[in-house]
Amino acid sequence: MALWEQITCQLQYLPTQTLNELYPDTFPLDIRHYLANWIEEQAWENFDVDNMDQEPQARRLLDKMVLMLQELAAHNPNVVEKVKLQHISRNLSVFQPQPMQLVRTVRDILRKERHLLGQCMPNFPPYQPMLAGPPAANGTPHPSREEGNTDVDNLVLKVLEIQNCRQTLHQLQEELNWEKQETESVSGPNELDPQHPDQVTRKSRIQQLEYNYSVCAKKRVQLLQEALCALEQCQSCLIHRIKSWRWEQHRATIGLHFDENLGPLQTWCEQLLGVNGNLRQELMLVKRDHGGAEQFHTLQDSLDGLLQTLIQSSLVVDKQPPQVIKTQSKFSTTVRYLLGEKMAPGKPVLLKAQIITEAQARNLGQQGVIPNENVGELLNSTAILEHNTSSKSTCATFRNMSIRKIKRADRKGSESVTEEKFALLFTTEITITGCESPYGIQTITLPVVVIVHGSQEINAMATVIWDCAFSEPNRIPFVVPERVPWKQMCDALSSKFMSEVQTRRGLDRYNLHFLAQKIFDQPDISEDFSNMPVSWAQFNKEVLPGRNFTFWQWFEGVMELTKKCLKDYWSEGLIFGFIGKQHLHVILQNKPNGTFLLRFSDSEIGGITIAYVGPSDNGGRKIQNIQPFTKKDLDSAGLGDRIRDINCITHVYPDLPKNDVFNKFFTVPSPPHPDGYLPFKLTTVVNPPTNPSGDDMDMETLEKFFW
Template structure:
């Protein structure tokens, strides 16, 4: 079943997450009509190679144009043509961007499918998606609606007051025009009495309206302080979690709706107070409540408008390099990065250009960092109204960072990847007599100068965003907090679901817990220090825990992705557990696990029977990315041979643990190129291990495996002894575990 069909079968809560990342950059209509073709292309490679991205972009347009011509529904055809032209204009000069966008969408789909397939959610994910949060949102929806209704009713009350005052004003002026001789007449006295009654009602109505306005102001104040601001804070926390691989970030449009409706209520109340100010210019009297109470209420409304709009200025998309879309908050010097800010309040038309200026490490106290940087490209852009949301936003797409080399030479207690920086955004909004200074900050950034620093930078980003929600705590790594294993294990699983489309199960996480903490009855209460996670080497190894795990992620992403997604790589299993699992299985049963001695290596182990019928466990030297460049893992498993005592090579791999026939598990991943018609004699690279008598130690030869043609020539022209020596120099041997 295609990935897109699997997505369409998910529950609504997961479909809402999918809906979030399909936008104007890549409309969902395209994903639907070109689903199979899109999934058959290598967008990952294209996102890093401009020539491949250009070819894919042109093919994409051809496929879309063909789909347009075949579409029978007039409306659908019209929409596809419109999208065709939008895509053509948007990505013509930057096909790499389109490849990165589609690659990210497919990756997020896999992550959501992985999350949906996991039986249990971790504590962090549960806290992001619990029923109490949904109930709070319903309460907030209701509260905002009630306030809007109250403000609408105040509008009617002010209109009624204005009509009442006009009636009084007309009667009063008419009375003033009457002949003074009639002042003592009965009709005159009755008219004066009527005017006094109207004035009394007018006074009562003014006090009533002012009292209601005061009540609504208190309600809005409470709404902002006790509900809107906490919801915004929770969204920012969810953004942190999404940045490190957690659940897809949703809810910003909902926040925008709440902020906008509340702002509209405040602006409407400001107009109502302005109207009351106009009314007292026509009619006022001793003890009039409007001049006594209105100034204070007006200040309160302005204060609420100011702070509501100010808090609605947010970083919608945290700084990120397009080359590493799943590792935001890491910036490499002299490499383009993007970021986006948004104003959640939809404003009346602004009759001037609202400019946003971005600054790096603004107002950072001296001595806080060893390195200093500046933005090379234009750091000021104008906010535009987005068609899809109607809000003001601006995306900085071509920011570049340079460092001041003479400052960067200074040494300090923190490493490069522990040094945190900040990107600041400022704008000045002038609206209805209010000058609102808008300002917001990105989450702390790590700035690297070499890709070798990327694993350390990502470790810092994960650790920081897992353990603190203070966006200005740039000195965090001077005294980093510890993480509980229950927190950290969930984040580690997210790395595999977000980067490789499949998270880790309980057994795999337990093995990682053993690796990091030693064997414990319960890991959840164990605390992990920052040094143990990233800085200290694993006992007996020359690398740290995270560096080892990150190298495995890189190996999966580049060489093992389809097999990993299918769940055929057990991956994290100790040698002891491996023996226990294979012990009772049929000879030839094997499993795949990641090497604990190599960075970024995978090996397979199978079980055999010795002369006494006892189980014997055989493992091959780990395959690293250099060797997997020559031959995919599925083809290695299909063609793997063991040569023993000159006997014709055989494949010892029969069943993937627990009992899946090898071809059933890996068949769809076999390289089909060998089946193509070719005028030459076909060759096939065959991975071979040599065994003669007792199993030997592994060889570290990086050479690719031998083709059948070469094997036949060698065996025909040299003796078994010479052949054995040749094999030893070329192929990896197997070792007993």
């Protein structure tokens, strides 16, 4: 009823002609007044007034309107108002032959009211019809996308209704006091003379005012309850969105999209805090006017609980610390308070950080218990929440944190220190303007793994990747599954690969099939691995058959090499990448000598090899694999130059001349040095195989001098 409440404030300033144009004789102002709430709830804009198929729905709306007016007349104690309502309900029969005309009339009235308010109140929102489907069979619209008043704007309008209702009550009370005073001044202490027309009229007027006051008072309480329900729903949506933001931040570790902008969430938090304050003020005034009924105490408790939840949920880790932290090394992190502009001025708010174990994080989530035991010594573990006027953000930035030492938990079985997860916990007390007492608030970071040596970093990152890729939202800290379907692993590997290499080219089905064959040790299986479970042990605890490294260690080495030396080659599709030798033989067996492709080494961490078709001892063809190039090799001479130098390879698979494909990667010869030194270059030469059964051929680099 927000629109009608606004309109009633402007009616007294409108000329009679404008009022007559706004509310025609067929739809008088009284209908708009008595049925205001119901009228604004209907989807008048969804009607096509020229579509006669919708006439039955329009007729049902007309019948409903007549019935509601008759019910109002039956329950109204004022005889004059009763007769008037009955007369109006009968006059609506003018729309019976053409019910669509009623729809057109009401729709035009609502549009004109909006236009009128737009002129009188420039900040009033323009008319926006309800986002609903066609009218249902009972004449009411299908639920809209904003059903439940989860939209903040609708919630603000709901609060405005309560405030307008309070103002109306105040006006009614003043009129009632005046009428009673006038009555007493005329009649004195004696009873009213029932034969005196003026006194009868005044008595009727008092009864009407008392009735209107009673209805408005009930409406005020009802609106307050409705606003509280709407606030609960809207805040629930906000808390869910904050959790979703944290979840997206978590998943960004494996390269998934993450919008880190907290501005909209901060605005949302501030709006709900303002609504909560307005409702608490209105509730206080209701209790003053109507006494301390039990229902008001319940409403007060609900508002207090919502306020506490909002204040405590508004502390978030804006910039996470590294998820693998080496002791004695510096790192930074930033914590942001979304209600920072609402903090009470005065004493600075100091945020304290401490490192906690997985068990302590679990107790914090389930019981809200701040751990007393320190499991690690943090350097520079305090920071002040400071407001930045340009960005309108309130943050505490820990710039030079360091973990001096860490206390490990007792490990079970084969558990490694790189599988142990910790987190940083941030705590403080904060006072919000308008609130009497401070609130204790806290938040924790994503899980981190603490290492003491750089050699532990790859295994620690495996723990982080598994946690980010396969943990469930709203989990108990920091529970992860022991096994996941291979198709889920595929998504994580491809996403992480693209993110790490900074490329748009992911892993195709051939790459992923080879990775499945490798991790499951089934090189001859061509079936679909999608639903086969892969375990944490297969990912990074058990070494691959015949190797001294795990699957993750090998895969991470490939990513590192591609990121540092092969990004452009990979992005342009020049590297086949992950391919098994069985598949390799299938696609190269009928190709002419000199055909080659680039694949990641199966036997060496961080290596890329050239597989090509060459002559065999018996005059046929044989697939050869050149000794893998590592980052060290490619730092001395790039992959393009090495491909150019190797004479036994001529066409990249399927049949493209290598000089055409790799030409832009060739190094231009250096000009003579001005100091007289002669330039030289490194040339790659492939030695003929000395072991016909070996897969990898030796490669050596010669220095050729130009005299």
